[in-house]
């Protein structure tokens with residue numbers, strides 16, 4: 001066997017060739033782009049738009065080729081039949097269409113993630129190739145030869161352990177990185193699972209649920225591009241800060257068309273950032289609002305208590321209760337949303353008033369007379385008031401604001417709530433919207449609809465035009481053989497369109513409340529209330545979902561303690577469960593302590609084995625001045641873990657009311673320990689880039705830091721998210737957890753120090 005040095009040189013030769021091919025393809029894309037641009041603005045409108053479309057296509061291709069520069073190739077499979085296959089970020093072939101590099105998502109790359117000694121899947125040897133820029137700096141082999149496996153040998157250990165451990169030990173940057181080179185077998189099975197149905201991934205903290213969900217989105221977009229490029233993929237995360245933390249992962253995997261949102265932003269044009277108190281959030285999260293909103297809408301379709309006299313053109317008419325009742329029944333039979341069915345109601349009422357007019361005046365009315373009379377009736381103030389009172393046009397915001405501000409409205413809509421519960425919901429009509437209002441507003445928007453008859457006629461005309469453009473774009477894609485990259489027919493069609501804004505599928509989806517997606521990914525899904533689930537499931541009629549979370553980490557009072565409790569009401573039995581069991585983030589001593597605390601508190605904890613340990617990773621520090629002590633410890637940890645290049649993250653996590661005081665003390669300690677210049681640099685960082693943060697468990701959810709100082713765990717566990725919050729807080733560090741306390745430690749932590 002060749003020595004390590006020769007092997008490295010051989011791998012370097014392969015990697016050099018792959019980069020050379022990448023450079024060639026980049027040059028081709030750029031040359032084509034320059035050529036198209038050189039042609040200038042001549043020719044027919046069709047020629048011009050065709051040229052623009054090609055320009056965009058080549059620009060996108062060039063951008064995609066640029067995005068894969070870092071760790072272009074990271075794996076090699078030596079197969080039993082002698083074939084050698086390289087695995088990387090995208091597929092590359094030479095001029096004769098011979099494969100040089102296999103896309104990690106292709107079936108041919110599957111064995112790189114799945115093969116084990118027990119199930120080698122035709123693989124003799126798997127190699128992880130480690131590169132830095134374009135240089136091969138190392139490799140790591142796993143021989144998957146069952147003959148070589150002796151009894152008692154652990155054959156289910158980590159794949160590419162060295163590469164994996166190296167990546168786990170690197171300093172955090174505040175942004176999640178892709179894990180494409182080291183996806184583990186249990187994770188890969190989830191990444192490549194079928195598109196259909198709802199897949200729930202339950203796993204303890206740090207088991208890679210977020211990473212897996214994002215790689216799955218990239219995989220599904222690759223494997224089911226035809227379906228998903230038109231309908232789009234929606235990613236729902238717990239907060240903007242979290243979405244920012246993960247926002248580089250999909251682009252680094254070559255995918256940019258995923259719409260990301262939070263529950264608070266599900267309605268285009270409305271951003272709810274306020275959060276209700278636990279008991280209020282819990283009440284607003286109940287599914288009863290489906291019926292309650294329906295009742296609230298129906299309450300705006302009502303027969304007056306007595307007939308209403310009106311005088312039109314000098315003739316006395318009456319808005320009769322019987323007529324209103326019939327018109328309401330007629331309008332409801334259309335099964336259209338309230339605002340749309342209103343047109344039917346108004347038409348019926350006007351027809352009945354015309355009949356009365358005819359009877360009273362005993363006159364023959366021509367069509368023209370009827371039309372004029374109807375206009376007069378419409379314009380009459382009394383008629384308008386009476387018609388509106390019987391069928392009130394409403395926005396979702398108005399309907400829901402009235403529920404919170406007008407006790408009689410809430411009582412008629414939600415009689416199943418107790419008086420005490422109703423008074424908890426009481427709020428002034430101009431109070432800001434909260435996250436838990438959004439699913440209720442969404443329900444209201446669904447039942448109210450919009451009265452957009454003109455807009456609909458316009459959009460029908462636009463659709464016809466668009467279908468023609470789409471067809472043309474498809475022909476262009478087929479004739480050029482392009483389309484496997486980032487540009488799809490839809491996008492191209494948008495660019496062909498000569499009028500209107502140029503929007504991608506993602507942009508159009510994000511601005512349309514009633515858009516239905518081909519797949520929806522929900523992260524930190526345990527926090528969602530039943531109403532939020534209802535709003536999300538409405539957006540994916542195929543019920544194709546990836547749902548990842550941990551019911552032991554739930555902090556929202558409206559969230560789930562078990563998946564059947566959360567999902568059965570909206571998905572019935574249409575979901576399947578997978579589990580992740582290895583913690584990649586937290587060192588073993590920390591993971592074990594967190595598990596003990598969570599188990600003692602009765603949380604539904606998933607089994608968890610840490611992938612690694614770090615010496616001294618758990619430190620417990622008793623102090624009569626826990627805040628002061630925490631600040632000093634944080635400053636010392638910053639000295640060790642935070643670098644001037646922006647890498648390294650330290651968090652102080654504490655109960656909400658302790659945060660303001662702690663912020664001041666930490667700032668002072670940083671200045672003492674690191675010096676005024678470094679403290680000023682850190683203090684000047686934007687909150688989302690801050691290398692040292694003082695934060696609550698809720699804000700830290702889903703995120704991670706090199707080092708965490710947890711202040712007074714008993715106070716954290718007494719906060720709104722209780723033990724779930726403490727479990728979250730304890731499992732944020734990748735290197736070290738320092739627990740500072742003066743009060744008694746929770747069970748499970750007592751002997752940890």
Ligand SMILES: Nc1ncnc2c1ncn2[C@@H]1O[C@H](COP(=O)(O)OP(=O)(O)OP(=O)(O)O)[C@@H](O)[C@H]1O
Pocket residue numbers: 164167168176177178179182183184187203204205206207208209210211212550553584585701702703704731
């Ligand atoms: N196969 C892997 N290779 C390299 N790193 C990995 C792998 N799996 C997970 N990680 C890393 O482990 C850390 C935790 O992953 P992630 O945030 O996805 O976990 P999680 O299960 O969503 O955690 P939480 O429940 O706390 O939200 C991340 O830094 C991630 O990059």
